[in-house]
Amino acid sequence: MPEPTEAVAAAPPPPEGPEPPGLPVAPPAARPVAARATLAGTVVSLVLVVAIVLGSRLLRDFDSALLPYAVATVFLAFGVAYRYTVWVSAPGARRLFTKGFGSFFSAENFKKAPTALPKMIATYLGFQKFLGARSRARWAAHQLIFWGCILAALITFPLTWGWFTFTADSGAGPGYEMRIWGIEVLGFDSLNLLGWLMFHGLDIAAVLVIPGASYFLWRRMKDRGAMTGQRFAYDLLPLICLIVISVTGLLLTFSSIFLHGGGYEFLAILHMVSVVFTLIYIPFGKFFHIVQRPAAVGMQLFKYTARQDDQVFACKRCGEPVDTAPYVENLRGTMRDLKLDFDAWAEYCPRCKRVLRGNAYLTHVKKGFK
Incomplete structure (x- = not known):
């Protein structure tokens, strides 16, 4: 065995040049993805800015008091485009994206099942029936949040961008005209x-959102299953933001009607801050799944049309149906893209996978204790 001095002498010399920096350097493969994502975010943001300018008739219908909201939506557009580009760059998401949207816009699938796409949009994307199988209370709360946020977005975004305007026939009303792009x-x-509904649409949205968000917040504070592994910024903060936005919005209406505008300015600033923060937070938090969901609808359509053609893949061990043959092959392709060397396991049903794992344990591990 060589002496320590000999071992040190035999060691290769350290590389010449400056010391490596202390901060981590992004791997080369991640740099093109970040560049593409930045470019996509910039393009989408510029398109939105142009749309705001043109839609508001060169800013003639743009309300300067809503400028912070408009700026937040531009940041939202950048963040969504950036995050979506990064997401679809991953092998599994890219395959989901191509297969899902390929089925979504396929004329052949439309010929096979012309009513399948509208039904899936209504049941899977709109009413989310898959949540009802888990819990009716969770489904109801999710529906309240979903439709409340949809209503708020349909009102807030066009008003913020100057696309919608309300003008009075006379100085004090009560007749009003709603204009779109002038x-x-x-x-x-x-x-x-009708007039009451038009002017209180955001209040209705708030009334829908508050009980739904409160239920999920209560559940995450009380349910052990929900508490396990939850993170404040990812799981609790979005719910708190929704409640703060809704409550401050209702307080604005309460102040204008019952308090003759008392405290209105403070509430308006608090409401604006909460909305702006939430819009900027959406692409980088839990709400990003709203943007991802349409791709999942396409994948459901991909599986449905394969079932219509009787392309069902049977388990290689017991013969029970696993899923559609194209879906199984797609899963195997994703596992190969991720360099997972056990993609053949996708050809077995869940029960047979457990049996095979048990047999492998008895054969290769348990015998070591004899």
């Missing part, structure tokens, strides 16, 4: 039911 589309009386 074109009159609807006239209504602010004192009747």
